Amino acid sequence: ETGVTQTPRHLVMGMTNKKSLKCEQHLGHNAMYWYKQSAKKPLELMFVYNFKEQTENNSVPSRFSPECPNSSHLFLHLHTLQPEDSALYLCASSQELTAAGLNTDTQYFGPGTRLTVL
């Protein structure tokens, strides 16, 4: 497979469930991102990893827990979510973040996981 893949593509879960979203990139990149895309709202950056180290947590509730075991894989662990967390969760990757923290690299996006919380 090429590019950025995400599994599952669709997920329905109850508020007491624990589930995980998986992202894998086959581009040799070193930076990976989680975004949330809700209806009628701009994309919201959730987390950023650069060389497996978390560099940004954009005030995300603790019921979302990211994990980056290596530069190719990124997980988002979900626990006791709320109905308002229903959204499309997008993973992206880019070459790497610069020493200055500037992000001018192109980000490549996966197809997303459509999450519904009942």
Place this chain on the structure above:
Amino acid sequence: AQSVTQLDSHVSVSEGTPVLLRCNYSSSYSPSLFWYVQHPNKGLQLLLKYTSAATLVKGINGFEAEFKKSETSFHLTKPSAHMSDAAEYFCVVSEDSGYALNFGKGTSLLVTP
């Protein structure tokens, strides 16, 4: 802080006619600007990117955008719309510090026969 305003939430054009999707940005320094497209049930795909080189940027599928600093605009254009261009388009500006890309709310392009 950087922000992006996409001036139209919906644009409808006839096939074969020009496309104009408008974007204004605010940035405290010379920004990097992007246009991404999202087709239904697909991830976002980069159309084009401006990073302080030529002000007229050519992208994929016949799209181009012009960076106008005096107007703080980065409008996306295409001379002739195709049915396959129907999608959601996002204008994006990079932050001058930190790692985030700031996305506009998106413009939904409808192409009619």
